[in-house]
Amino acid sequence: MVCAGALLISGVLITALWKTFEKAGEPGWAAIVPIYNTLTLLRIVDKPWWWLLLMLIPYVNIVMLVWVANLLAKRFGKTEGFTVGLLFLPFIFYPQLAWGKATFQRPAQPAV
Structure with missing residues (x-):
């Protein structure tokens, strides 16, 4: 059953x-x-590929996981509370991102 x-x-x-x-x-x-x-997740939150290497370092990976989850929540217009939900109850909060009303928001590009 489990x-x-x-x-x-x-x-x-x-x-x-x-x-x-x-x-x-x-x-x-x-x-x-x-x-x-x-x-792909790093590309969504506009971070470089080498962050993947940081995710391989013990203890640093925890910080990186929280940071990326927060950036993902921000890209969908959510708050830090939603980030906590993504981390501790992903089976509830990821479906809310996927099928909820949240829309993806690209950050504004700086004027050149």
């Missing part, structure tokens, strides 16, 4: 991440490819 519940939660998270990627203008299938999904 295994079926884990599969259900995993399926919900994968489909929610897929839809979230699509809302951000990225390919949804990137959600199921290991490492590439993290690179």
